[in-house]
Amino acid sequence: MKIAMGNDHSAVELKNEIKAYLEGKGYEVVNFGTDSLESCDYPVYGEKVGRAVVAGEADLGILICGTGVGISLAANKVKGVRACVCSEPYSAKLSRMHNNTNVLAFGARVVGSELAKMIVDEWLGAEFEGGRHQRRVDMMMEIENR
Ligand code: RB5
Numbered sequence: 001m002k003i004a005m006g007n008d009h010s011a012v013e014l015k016n017e018i019k020a021y022l023e024g025k026g027y028e029v030v031n032f033g034t035d036s037l038e039s040c041d042y043p044v045y046g047e048k049v050g051r052a053v054v055a056g057e058a059d060l061g062i063l064i065c066g067t068g069v070g071i072s073l074a075a076n077k078v079k080g081v082r083a084c085v086c087s088e089p090y091s092a093k094l095s096r097m098h099n100n101t102n103v104l105a106f107g108a109r110v111v112g113s114e115l116a117k118m119i120v121d122e123w124l125g126a127e128f129e130g131g132r133h134q135r136r137v138d139m140m141m142e143i144e145n146r
Helices: 009-024 042-054 069-076 089-097 113-125 132-145
Strands: 002-007 028-031 060-065 083-085 103-107
Touching: 002 009, 002 042, 009 028, 009 060, 009 113, 042 060, 042 069, 042 103, 060 069, 060 113, 069 083, 069 103, 083 089, 089 113, 103 113
Parallel strands: 002 028, 002 060, 060 103, 083 103
Antiparallel strands: none
């Protein structure tokens, strides 16, 4: 499985840690940056990762900024993206099972690296349940066409 990762200046260290963690588990990670600690604009990276996922260049995306909020909002502006910001594993897991999220975000200033790994593990380990959830996801995505 290929995972696209993106982040702003606040999350370079956590991105590198999560990237190494995922690679250690056998995932292929495509790094969309930034790798610089210089202040930058999170929408750039949210959009890059969102577009990579929707284009099928990556199966899923993981985004990190200070809070995870801005970068997930930016990704959600890309048609076809369902990004959510999660600070704990339960929502991350359910976001896959019920909402079929294709992008996960969290905040480097909110969660520590061990909690971040747990969030990522639960998210990647969960499967979309389909059924009534598919109808709701379809309804949600229909909003993009109106
Ligand atoms: C950058 O200072 C900060 O605003 C950004 O990382 C993020 O938290 C925005 O949502």
